[in-house]
Amino acid sequence: MEHLALTIFSICVQAAIGIMIFVAIGRLLNKEKIFKNATIAATVLGIVGAVASLMHLGKPFSAIKALYQFGSSWLSREIWFTAIFILLAILMVVLIYAKPQNKSAISGLAAAAAVVGLIDVFFMAAIYSSSSVPFWQSIATLVEFYAATLSMGAILFLLLSIKEIAEMATMKKIIALAVALAVILQVAAVVPSLIALGASSSAAAHSSLAILGNMAVANAFKWIFILAGALLLLWMVKDELSKLVTNIVLSSTILLLVGQIVGRYLFYAAMVVTGVGLS
Amino acid sequence: MGQKGFYFNMLECKGCKACQIACKDKNDLKVGELYRKVMNFEGGIYPNVGGFYLSTSCNHCAEAKCVAGCPTGAMHYAEDGTVQHNKDLCIGCKYCMWNCPYSVPQYLEDKNIIGKCDTCKDLRDAGENPACVDACPMRCLKFGDIDELKKEYGTDLVNEISVLPSAEATKPSLLIKANVYALDFNYKVKEV
Numbered sequence: 001m002e003h004l005a006l007t008i009f010s011i012c013v014q015a016a017i018g019i020m021i022f023v024a025i026g027r028l029l030n031k032e033k034i035f036k037n038a039t040i041a042a043t044v045l046g047i048v049g050a051v052a053s054l055m056h057l058g059k060p061f062s063a064i065k066a067l068y069q070f071g072s073s074w075l076s077r078e079i080w081f082t083a084i085f086i087l088l089a090i091l092m093v094v095l096i097y098a099k100p101q102n103k104s105a106i107s108g109l110a111a112a113a114a115v116v117g118l119i120d121v122f123f124m125a126a127i128y129s130s131s132s133v134p135f136w137q138s139i140a141t142l143v144e145f146y147a148a149t150l151s152m153g154a155i156l157f158l159l160l161s162i163k164e165i166a167e168m169a170t171m172k173k174i175i176a177l178a179v180a181l182a183v184i185l186q187v188a189a190v191v192p193s194l195i196a197l198g199a200s201s202s203a204a205a206h207s208s209l210a211i212l213g214n215m216a217v218a219n220a221f222k223w224i225f226i227l228a229g230a231l232l233l234l235w236m237v238k239d240e241l242s243k244l245v246t247n248i249v250l251s252s253t254i255l256l257l258v259g260q261i262v263g264r265y266l267f268y269a270a271m272v273v274t275g276v277g278l279s
Numbered sequence: 280m281g282q283k284g285f286y287f288n289m290l291e292c293k294g295c296k297a298c299q300i301a302c303k304d305k306n307d308l309k310v311g312e313l314y315r316k317v318m319n320f321e322g323g324i325y326p327n328v329g330g331f332y333l334s335t336s337c338n339h340c341a342e343a344k345c346v347a348g349c350p351t352g353a354m355h356y357a358e359d360g361t362v363q364h365n366k367d368l369c370i371g372c373k374y375c376m377w378n379c380p381y382s383v384p385q386y387l388e389d390k391n392i393i394g395k396c397d398t399c400k401d402l403r404d405a406g407e408n409p410a411c412v413d414a415c416p417m418r419c420l421k422f423g424d425i426d427e428l429k430k431e432y433g434t435d436l437v438n439e440i441s442v443l444p445s446a447e448a449t450k451p452s453l454l455i456k457a458n459v460y461a462l463d464f465n466y467k468v469k470e471v
Contacts, residue, residue: 058371058391065370066350075374076350131377132344132444275382276318276335277470279444 003268005055010124011152011264012049013082014145015257016042017117018153019160020089022178024114026161026171027107033168036096037160039110043089050086074126081120088113121149132274134200135208136267140193144267147186148260151226154178155233155253162244172244176237179256183230187223202279207272215269218262225259282360283398284339284452286421286428286436289461293417294319294332301414302336305399312385314396315411320442322460322468329460330468333442334420336411337362337383337396338451345375345384353393354384360452361398369393380444381451398422425452432456442468 019042023035054060067083069076092109095102125145128136154175158165165171194212197205212219232252236245272278294317302308302315314336321330339361345354346362353368354375364384369392375384376393387394399409403422407413412420421428429436436454439446440461460466 056372058373058386059369062370065368066372068352068368069350072347073350073374075348075372079350127374128377130344130348131374132380132382132448133377271377273377273382274380274444276316276333277320277442278382279380279442 002056003265005052006268007261007264008052009049009056010145011148011261012045012052013085014121014124014149015152015156016045016049016089017085017114017121018149018151019045019157020085020110020117021114021150021153022157022171022175024107024110025174026157026165026168027103027110029171030168031103031107033161033164034096034100034106035157035161035164038157039089039092039096041156041160042113043086043093046082046086046089050082053082074123074130078120078123078127081116081123085113085116085120088116117149121145133208133271134202134205134274135197135270135272138189138193138196140189141267143185143189144263147182147189148264150178150182151186151230151256152260154182155229155249155256158233158244159249159253162246162249166244172237176234179230179233183226186226202274204272204274204278207278208270211270211272212266215266218266222259222263222266225255225262227259229253229256229259281424281426282339282341282452283423284360284425284428284454285336285398286423286432286454286456287334288417288419288432288456289331289333289458290456291417292317292332292334292419295416297414297416298334298411298420301410302396305402305410306394308394309387309389312387312394314385314394318442319471320461320468321471322466329458329466330471331458331461333440333455333461334411335381337398338381338438338449338453339398340449340451342448342450344378344380344449348374348378350374357400361400362395363397363400364393364395366390366392366394380448425454428454437462441466442470 019038023038026033026035054063066079070080088109095106125142129141158175197209229252236248296317299315299317306314316335318333323329343362351368351370353365355363357363371391373386384393384395409422412422437457438451438453440457441464
């Protein structure tokens with residue numbers, strides 16, 4: 001349950017941030033497009049993630065206290081920025097319904113939410129990379145978090161705005177490039193980090209590797225699903241005249257999402273903290 | 280006020296666990312919860328075998344990662360430099376459990392918050408020793424000003440041995456009179 005709560009939280013919030021990044025880019029390219037579905041989805045995902053994060057706490061009704069130490073705690077910073085991101089997203093949805101003619105304000109909010117979200121992902125990664133868990137202490141944590149944000153955001157944005165971006169060739173290119181780049185970086189970062197973990201003298205690092213070894217099937221599924229989802233998308237948008245086929249976009253989205261969710265669960269499941277005799 | 284911490288004489292420890300039990304009793308800890316733990320490490324190949332006992336608890340680090348990471352401020356430094364935990368501020372996020380390189384903070388399932396050694400602050404405020412110190416029949420454990428403990432128990436004291444994480448990360452307020460096996464970082468030992 002503990003891993004599940006954190007998996008849901010981080011996946012939902014990162015997907016929400018990713019969607020918002022592409023909403024901001026989309027509005028920058030074409031101010032007439034609203035991307036209502038994508039904006040609502042980002043908001044709902046952010047809220048679902050925030051609620052899931054409470055399930056991880058021993059005292060969820062005291063969660064507000066986690067805002068007290070912004071100056072020193074990465075966790076406190078993350079909670080601040082997640083809250084600000086969700087507030088900006090809610091404001092956007094309210095404006096889209098209440099004052100849709102105020103396009104520049106909506107675009108401004110989208111850009112602000114995207115920037116806040118990007119910083120939030122950095123804080124999320126810092127929580128783990130600064131901990132005493134050798135498995136988390138590599139650059140791979142940061143890369144995996146940004147890769148998940150970009151790939152999930154891009155593909156969900158595409159699925160949710162398929163009609164609005166049908167004629168936006170540049171947007172399609174940006175989405176395909178983002179997914180390709182994210183997945184390539186993710187693979188490039190994870191392989192050396194696992195090699196470094198194996199070469200480490202830390203018993204905690206070796207324990208994490210042993211857990212990953214026991215869950216090798218799940219690990220294989222993670223990569224097969226992520227790569228299959230990305231390749232399917234790239235194959236579909238291989239040239240400018242390519243049409244977006246809803247079923248293929250949906251399949252690609254499911255594959256990529258399942259891959260990232262399985263990967264995130266493994267990220268938490270393989271956590272072993274150093275300790276006396278495990279240094 | 281100088282930095283306070285524990286001194287542990289490994290050379291005299293017989294592994295009786297009186298300190299562990301006294302701590303568990305004083306803090307009314309449930310099954311599976313320990314604020315002080317006595318561990319037994321052994322290594323080598325017959326006839327060249329060796330080992331040691333280690334009584335370990337919160338090291339009240341001068342640069343504690345649990346304090347830096349705590350989002351609520353529940354983990355904090357007291358005036359005497361010990362790391363204290365405010366139960367009213369704790370929300371049970373368990374981030375300190377990920378941060379402490381010694382895996383000291385424990386999640387108390389019945390209270391839904393974290394718990395750890397507070398150096399028996401109530402006893403100390405009343406002029407007494409922590410429960411673990413007074414329980415030790417070999418007088419292996421002491422608590423006090425780190426500089427004064429160093430003066431009293433010699434210059435060959437360390438705050439890092441082969442089974443402990445690097446002291447560089449958090450500057451533990453811990454003094455150990457260690458045996459040769461604990462000081463040899465190439466000597467492989469296992470907990471038994």
